[in-house]
Amino acid sequence: MTNFAANLVLAAAWSIFFGGFTWLTLSSGFVAGYVVLWLLQPLTGTRSSYFLRVWYWVKLVVLFLYELVVSSLEVFWDVITPTHRARPAIIDMPLDVRSDTGILLVTNLISLTPGTLSIDVSEDRKTLKVHAMFADDPDEVCRTLKAGMEKWVIDAVEERT
Numbered sequence: 001m002t003n004f005a006a007n008l009v010l011a012a013a014w015s016i017f018f019g020g021f022t023w024l025t026l027s028s029g030f031v032a033g034y035v036v037l038w039l040l041q042p043l044t045g046t047r048s049s050y051f052l053r054v055w056y057w058v059k060l061v062v063l064f065l066y067e068l069v070v071s072s073l074e075v076f077w078d079v080i081t082p083t084h085r086a087r088p089a090i091i092d093m094p095l096d097v098r099s100d101t102g103i104l105l106v107t108n109l110i111s112l113t114p115g116t117l118s119i120d121v122s123e124d125r126k127t128l129k130v131h132a133m134f135a136d137d138p139d140e141v142c143r144t145l146k147a148g149m150e151k152w153v154i155d156a157v158e159e160r161t
Contacts, residue, residue, distance in 0.1 A: 003050035007033040056155040063152055067113055075114040075133065089135035090119065093128045093142045097150055102157040103128075109149045116145075 007030060014029025015021045038051050078085050097106055103125060107118035115133035122128075132141045 003037055003048050007037060009033075010036060053156065056152070060152040060156045064109055064113075064149070067148065071114045071116070078133075086133050087136050088131065088133050089138050089141075091130045091132055091135060091138045091142055093130050093145055093150075095121075095126055095128050095150070096146070097154050097158065098125075099158060102153050105153045105157060106150050109153070110145065113149075 010033030011026050011029035012021075014032055015025040018025045018029075034051070034054060041047060041051075095103065095106070097103055103121060107121065107128060110116050110128075110130060111118045117131040119129040119131055130141075130145065132138070135141050
């Protein structure tokens with residue numbers, strides 16, 4: 001049984017023990033199961049990438065939500081003030097992510113963030129066209145997206161070799 005499946009079983013058992021399948025009991029059971037499985041690693045003699053992968057997914061969600069709030073406030077401020085800082089541009093961003101899932105996730109996260117929009121992925125899947133609302137320095141926008149969202153997605157989705 002994989003660690004993820006074992007974690008789901010422990011979360012379900014936790015919910016049954018506490019008398020109901022609510023969002024709170026399932027999520028707290030998942031966290032408790034994660035901790036138990038992590039602590040049992042030395043006893044089972046196995047090292048799994050599952051624990052690191054869960055950490056990367058949590059990091060991806062939290063950092064994306066942070067970016068979502070910051071960019072929303074930036075766009076809101078630009079809209080309500082009389083002077084506009086927007087300098088839109090279309091940027092070609094080279095992609096380091098290789099899997100279909102990773103490319104899909106990067107493009108969707110960029111499109112969900114106010115002020116940026118994924119336009120197209122090249123045929124060879126190595127370049128992403130992005131429309132950025134605040135692109136005074138297109139190279140900096142590209143560096144920020146690569147060091148942020150793309151790196152977080154690679155950590156969470158791509159297999160380590």
